[in-house]
Amino acid sequence: MKVNSESILKVNGLTKSVQLEGKSLSLLQPVNLQVNAGETLAIVGSSGSGKTTLLSILAGLDVPTSGEVYIKNQPLHQFNEEQRSQVRAEHVGFIFQQFLLINSLTALENVMLPAELANIDNAKEKGMKLLDQVGLSGRLDHFPSQLSGGEQQRVAIARAFISQPDILFADEPTGNLDTKTGKYIADLLFDLNTRLGTTLVLVTHDPKLAARCNRQVRMDSGVLSEVIDETQTQTQQNVESTINSENEKKADNKDVELGEGQTCPN
Amino acid sequence: MSKLTSSTWFKQSIRLLHHELRKGELTIVFLAIVLAVATVFSLTGFSDQVKQALTTNSVNTLAADRVLRTSTLIPEEIKAETERYGFDFAQKVQLKSMVFSSDNMLLTDLDIVTSEYPLRGDLLISKSSDLQNPIAVKSPAVGEVWVDQGVLGRMDTAIGEQVDIGVASFTIAGVIVNIPDRSFASVFSNPTIIMNIADLDKTELIQPGSRVFYKYLFAGDNDDLIEFGEWVKPKLNESQDWVDVKSSQSRIGRTLDTAEKFLSLASMLGIVLAAIAVAVASRRYGQRHKPTVAVFKALGATNKHIQKVYVLHWSLLSVISILTGLLVGYGLLQLGAMGIEKYLSLTSSSLTLRPFTIAVVTGLICAVAFAIHPISKLIATSPIAVIKGFEEKSSSKLNVYQTIPLLALFLLLYIFSNDLVMSASLLFGGIVVSIILLFVGKFLMGLGRTAGTKAGKSMHLAFANLKRRANENSVQLVSFTLAIQLLLLITVMKSSILSEWQQQMPEGTPNHYLINITNEEVPKIADFAAENDIQTQGFFQVFRGRLSAINGEATVKVDKKSDKADEEATEGRRGVGRELSLTWQEELSPLTEVVKGQWWDIGDETPQVSVEEDIAERLAIELGDQLTFTIGSDEFTVPVTSIRDVNWQSRQLNFYMIFNKSTFSEIDSTSISAWRVAEETKPLMFDFLSQYPSISIIDIDAIMKQLTNMIDQMSIAIELILVLVVLAGSLVLVAQVQASMEERERELAILRTLGAKGSLLRNSVLFEFVALGAIAGLMASIAMEIAVFFLQTQVFDMDFSLHFEFWLIGITAGAAFVGIIGMLSCWRLLNLSSVTLIRRTM
Numbered sequence A: 001m002k003v004n005s006e007s008i009l010k011v012n013g014l015t016k017s018v019q020l021e022g023k024s025l026s027l028l029q030p031v032n033l034q035v036n037a038g039e040t041l042a043i044v045g046s047s048g049s050g051k052t053t054l055l056s057i058l059a060g061l062d063v064p065t066s067g068e069v070y071i072k073n074q075p076l077h078q079f080n081e082e083q084r085s086q087v088r089a090e091h092v093g094f095i096f097q098q099f100l101l102i103n104s105l106t107a108l109e110n111v112m113l114p115a116e117l118a119n120i121d122n123a124k125e126k127g128m129k130l131l132d133q134v135g136l137s138g139r140l141d142h143f144p145s146q147l148s149g150g151e152q153q154r155v156a157i158a159r160a161f162i163s164q165p166d167i168l169f170a171d172e173p174t175g176n177l178d179t180k181t182g183k184y185i186a187d188l189l190f191d192l193n194t195r196l197g198t199t200l201v202l203v204t205h206d207p208k209l210a211a212r213c214n215r216q217v218r219m220d221s222g223v224l225s226e227v228i229d230e231t232q233t234q235t236q237q238n239v240e241s242t243i244n245s246e247n248e249k250k251a252d253n254k255d256v257e258l259g260e261g262q263t264c265p266n
Numbered sequence B: 001m002s003k004l005t006s007s008t009w010f011k012q013s014i015r016l017l018h019h020e021l022r023k024g025e026l027t028i029v030f031l032a033i034v035l036a037v038a039t040v041f042s043l044t045g046f047s048d049q050v051k052q053a054l055t056t057n058s059v060n061t062l063a064a065d066r067v068l069r070t071s072t073l074i075p076e077e078i079k080a081e082t083e084r085y086g087f088d089f090a091q092k093v094q095l096k097s098m099v100f101s102s103d104n105m106l107l108t109d110l111d112i113v114t115s116e117y118p119l120r121g122d123l124l125i126s127k128s129s130d131l132q133n134p135i136a137v138k139s140p141a142v143g144e145v146w147v148d149q150g151v152l153g154r155m156d157t158a159i160g161e162q163v164d165i166g167v168a169s170f171t172i173a174g175v176i177v178n179i180p181d182r183s184f185a186s187v188f189s190n191p192t193i194i195m196n197i198a199d200l201d202k203t204e205l206i207q208p209g210s211r212v213f214y215k216y217l218f219a220g221d222n223d224d225l226i227e228f229g230e231w232v233k234p235k236l237n238e239s240q241d242w243v244d245v246k247s248s249q250s251r252i253g254r255t256l257d258t259a260e261k262f263l264s265l266a267s268m269l270g271i272v273l274a275a276i277a278v279a280v281a282s283r284r285y286g287q288r289h290k291p292t293v294a295v296f297k298a299l300g301a302t303n304k305h306i307q308k309v310y311v312l313h314w315s316l317l318s319v320i321s322i323l324t325g326l327l328v329g330y331g332l333l334q335l336g337a338m339g340i341e342k343y344l345s346l347t348s349s350s351l352t353l354r355p356f357t358i359a360v361v362t363g364l365i366c367a368v369a370f371a372i373h374p375i376s377k378l379i380a381t382s383p384i385a386v387i388k389g390f391e392e393k394s395s396s397k398l399n400v401y402q403t404i405p406l407l408a409l410f411l412l413l414y415i416f417s418n419d420l421v422m423s424a425s426l427l428f429g430g431i432v433v434s435i436i437l438l439f440v441g442k443f444l445m446g447l448g449r450t451a452g453t454k455a456g457k458s459m460h461l462a463f464a465n466l467k468r469r470a471n472e473n474s475v476q477l478v479s480f481t482l483a484i485q486l487l488l489l490i491t492v493m494k495s496s497i498l499s500e501w502q503q504q505m506p507e508g509t510p511n512h513y514l515i516n517i518t519n520e521e522v523p524k525i526a527d528f529a530a531e532n533d534i535q536t537q538g539f540f541q542v543f544r545g546r547l548s549a550i551n552g553e554a555t556v557k558v559d560k561k562s563d564k565a566d567e568e569a570t571e572g573r574r575g576v577g578r579e580l581s582l583t584w585q586e587e588l589s590p591l592t593e594v595v596k597g598q599w600w601d602i603g604d605e606t607p608q609v610s611v612e613e614d615i616a617e618r619l620a621i622e623l624g625d626q627l628t629f630t631i632g633s634d635e636f637t638v639p640v641t642s643i644r645d646v647n648w649q650s651r652q653l654n655f656y657m658i659f660n661k662s663t664f665s666e667i668d669s670t671s672i673s674a675w676r677v678a679e680e681t682k683p684l685m686f687d688f689l690s691q692y693p694s695i696s697i698i699d700i701d702a703i704m705k706q707l708t709n710m711i712d713q714m715s716i717a718i719e720l721i722l723v724l725v726v727l728a729g730s731l732v733l734v735a736q737v738q739a740s741m742e743e744r745e746r747e748l749a750i751l752r753t754l755g756a757k758g759s760l761l762r763n764s765v766l767f768e769f770v771a772l773g774a775i776a777g778l779m780a781s782i783a784m785e786i787a788v789f790f791l792q793t794q795v796f797d798m799d800f801s802l803h804f805e806f807w808l809i810g811i812t813a814g815a816a817f818v819g820i821i822g823m824l825s826c827w828r829l830l831n832l833s834s835v836t837l838i839r840r841t842m
Helices: A051-058 A081-091 A107-117 A123-133 A149-162 A179-196 A207-211 A230-250 B006-023 B027-056 B076-085 B149-155 B197-203 B222-235 B251-288 B290-298 B303-341 B353-379 B394-401 B403-417 B420-454 B457-468 B470-503 B521-531 B563-567 B613-618 B679-689 B701-739 B741-753 B758-795 B804-830 B834-841
Strands: A007-020 A023-036 A040-044 A066-071 A092-095 A167-171 A199-203 A215-220 A223-226 B066-070 B088-100 B105-113 B123-126 B135-137 B144-147 B162-165 B168-178 B192-196 B213-219 B240-244 B512-517 B535-541 B543-550 B579-584 B593-597 B609-612 B626-631 B634-645 B657-659 B671-676 B696-699
Touching (some): A023 A199, A023 A223, A051 A199, A107 A123, A107 A149, A107 B006, A123 A149, B162 B192, B251 B353, B251 B403, B251 B420, B353 B403
Parallel strands (some): B105 B192
Antiparallel strands (some): A215 A223, B123 B135
């Protein structure tokens, strides 16, 4: 996996506070963070520590109280809703814990959606290909209600990658799935991410999942700190080297394909 | 930076619509708009047809804008003034005459008209005896007459044959289908013959002393007519009458008018319900689409994009619904028209543009006004919702009642009814009632909670749910209550109106009137009636006379219109101060009651009079007052010794003034009698009475038949509306239950997880709806009673009555109705397995 020094995401002195019964409650202490292209970052922390709040500001879904957020050098903190939408359409992908597929659209149509919004050609063909790669080529016309949880999240993953975003935000992507399916989904996510060289920011409280990222930061009561853990770094490097060796040949090839021998548990 | 091409939002919008329509997610909102449009379309079309039917049956037209009725020719001064104003002018002379064919003779009412007649309405004539293909005409040609169908039958003659009227001969040129100013109420009327006024002189019918009535018909600018009316009124004597459309209405005319008002009210209530259904459904539409919009936005869709997607989505949905509504409405209209056609020979089912336009406008108003708030809220959904969730803030619970929908509703009602007062009172009454219901409902649900804790588990759960969802429930409760109230209201009003109609024709209602019976003939005729089991009320000697003074004070100035006077005589409305039918009686009639004073003893030689209660009140006549009457050239004064309450609706022979026998001992006159003759006795009766050619027989069965048809026709209209209102009410219920579906799903999942049994959950849901329905039923009953009070006393001019039997129906029906529909709506949910339920809500 290549990590270059081009900064995809840059955060300076970001804070977030909310008014609660007339009092100001601070959710995020000043946060500084930089994520470079191709990097995978895990934000870990316990429930209520503020990691989801941070993620929603980083992704331009919410605005900070103070501080700066840049995605691809675009100052999100100065942008209005419409401009932030534009940035999301062009640079950002999402995977949610609740999958959040649109119930009245088929699997294929759900996958095509970001590509259409970003005005990318051949959305249908790309969508079909991606669904094939996540093992759902037979489910193109199924509605989310006709799919299992694992299958829904696979559709969500395909949807996240179709517009080839510069940065992908994943909020507890395996949180709603059983261990086995969760592992399969994680494999799929990291595999696609590696092949496409997408920058990944992952919020999770699952240490195993976090360990698969090259870097971890911990959120604790609104304070962000870098995690330097020898064993985890080791584990992570091992995992990374395994994946790298498996996909070495295709590493620079942006044409995505799921490796043979991977089976769907769901 | 690539801009979205216009085709992207278009494609996405169509895609969403296509899938959602197929998956049935838009069914409720679709049905709500369809129903609103169909209701308005069919009811507007239908009430137009009913109105047309009523007009062609001429219950309330004058054949002119104003009429001057008089028993003498009008002075030149008035004629000159008429010409100065330049009114359209026509004249009608009315008198009774025997008409002869080769074998038969018949007493008829002659309408002798000028060639301008009628100025308003249609005089319809058919060239065939079965009344087919009527044409609108003016006066008949000289030498020709048009006759009522009855004339052909009873004189055994036909079109093209000759009849003799007076000393002249005429050819029957056609059969009368409709006379615009025929007095529908006058049961005394004989068959009519219409003749040209140019033929009048050659008949030599008018001789000194003949009873002739003149109608001078005016049409023209309303302001001029009012001015002319003000000028002419002081110049009229007591035998002359200046009449406008309203004052010409007969009692039955007013009843039918009442029915029409009722139809219109019921339709308006139906529209209100359909509009509520649209409001509730569109609110739910907004809520359901929130996740979609949030995801769209999170994935980078701009507000403008979402706007385009949803405006197109909603517009297409509206257009499809409106078109379907028009089709359904057209079907209903045809159905209704088929119903009417059986009863009215004259229904032209030609469809005008009016119902179509009103229905489309209704659909658009519903689709725009009721959806604008939920859709603008939907478009404004923040993308952060993908993280924070889609919980609806409770502050929005009264959205339905915000200004735009209210204005829209008002507009809808006004467009439909064209009646500002009725629309405004319906709407503002509705708002006040809703607010009161909101509080009462919460209070009752709170009480239920206390009761529920003492009851079984499912009951407990049900009331806990009711109480917890009190805010949403009170909104639902208002809708349920209104729906049930409207249903009750319609049922109660229908039964009172129908029973009022029925009362006009009770058992034993006379179907024949015999007039002109001489004193010598009375015993023979009475014997015949007794021998043949014919119900009579006895024989009344009739004198035409005027009440000329009360306690010595002349009554000339008393120009009060009398509502009941039209049952008095052939000429209909002739108030007091004009000629009255007077009679004497020894014993009080069974249907009559003395309310003040005392009925005289048989054989009491002192002349005295008994006065009808209403007229006594109107003229402030008290017991002991001295009333002076003029009959011909005779004048006599008698004291009032009793005041009677008379049932005017019985169609028995009734009189304002009844004297004791000795009062009239000196005056000669003929008698009248009202008979109830069985169908099989009729030939015998006609045969017997043919020995007495001077006696006129008036067969009112035909008129009764027409009345019954009217009632049947109205019933069909009312039933059609009732069906539509029930549909609209059910739709509101289903829409409301649907709106709470997600929350219910979550709760059931939790309860299931905690180990609640299926039966417990089913019962608790059942109890919840049954309780909600019962509370709504109770409140609806109270609200209905209040509404009925106002309607009966203010709008319909009826007596107020309480309807406790309908309270029971209201509560039971409410509980059953809401219970069943609620259960049906939740059935799928209740039968899902725990696993599915939990997975769906996670």
